[in-house]
Amino acid sequence: MPVIDVREVTKTYDTPQGPFTALRGVSLRTGPGEFLAVVGRSGSGKSTLINMITGIDRPTSGEVHVAGAAVHELDQRALAVWRGRNVGVVFQFFQLLPTLTVAENVMLPMDFCDTYPRGERRSRALELLERVGIAEQADKLPAALSGGQQQRAAIARALSNDPPLLVADEPTGNLDSATAIAVLELFAAIAAGGTTVVMVTHGSEVAPYITSTVELADGAVRARV
Numbered sequence: 001m002p003v004i005d006v007r008e009v010t011k012t013y014d015t016p017q018g019p020f021t022a023l024r025g026v027s028l029r030t031g032p033g034e035f036l037a038v039v040g041r042s043g044s045g046k047s048t049l050i051n052m053i054t055g056i057d058r059p060t061s062g063e064v065h066v067a068g069a070a071v072h073e074l075d076q077r078a079l080a081v082w083r084g085r086n087v088g089v090v091f092q093f094f095q096l097l098p099t100l101t102v103a104e105n106v107m108l109p110m111d112f113c114d115t116y117p118r119g120e121r122r123s124r125a126l127e128l129l130e131r132v133g134i135a136e137q138a139d140k141l142p143a144a145l146s147g148g149q150q151q152r153a154a155i156a157r158a159l160s161n162d163p164p165l166l167v168a169d170e171p172t173g174n175l176d177s178a179t180a181i182a183v184l185e186l187f188a189a190i191a192a193g194g195t196t197v198v199m200v201t202h203g204s205e206v207a208p209y210i211t212s213t214v215e216l217a218d219g220a221v222r223a224r225v
């Protein structure tokens with residue numbers, strides 16, 4: 001079963017200048033354990049495609065099946081529950097809550113979705129922080145961490161509910177190249193463990209780590225390798 005099955009998705013935005021079609025008949029299938037890079041020039045539709053997969057936005061036509069759910073058919077409430085359990089999201093600027101410790105940030109999705117018993121959440125957060133290599137930072141505030149450490153904390157948070165899919169939009173865009181490579185290695189290890197990882201990227205340094213690529217051009221799939 002594919003983890004991601006996007007079928008003939010079209011997305012048209014209403015703009016003051018009239019309708020603008022950002023995705024035109026995009027289809028994409030991705031299996032468990034794949035590390036997929038989404039590439040293409042600025043404006044080619046990468047973020048729009050990611051927003052379809054995560055259910056942040058809806059297609060104008062077509063179908064989006066992710067981790068067993070028909071995402072295009074879910075209402076807002078069902079989407080929030082589904083997303084919390086099935087999709088971990090990592091951003092370019094980490095987006096950790098500044099007033100919570102690193103461990104508390106990692107516990108947030110478990111608290112939100114009530115996925116693990118309250119008494120087990122902190123130990124699970126510490127295990128995840130161990131897995132991403134920053135266990136010793138658990139009780140610090142995010143501002144006390146380096147950029148690479150903050151991104152590792154954000155990845156631990158994204159894995160909090162053990163989702164089948166991890167989505168990352170330019171996760172290394174704000175990191176120096178050595179730190180970026182370390183984060184890519186971490187994503188590759190996560191994918192090797194069976195989690196599907198989808199990453200929007202501009203960088204060419206990803207090649208050794210990814211298992212496949214989809215290239216978008218003008219809202220259509222130009223290449224899929």
Ligand SMILES: Nc1ncnc2c1ncn2[C@@H]1O[C@H](COP(=O)(O)OP(=O)(O)OP(=O)(O)O)[C@@H](O)[C@H]1O
Binds near residue numbers: 015047
């Ligand atoms: N909410 C919106 N309303 C109108 N147009 C939009 C909206 N979101 C995106 N677009 C347009 O759709 C096209 C695709 O945008 P998208 O953000 O998906 O591209 P991208 O490949 O992620 O670009 P970048 O690499 O610059 O982030 C662009 O022309 C953009 O201006």
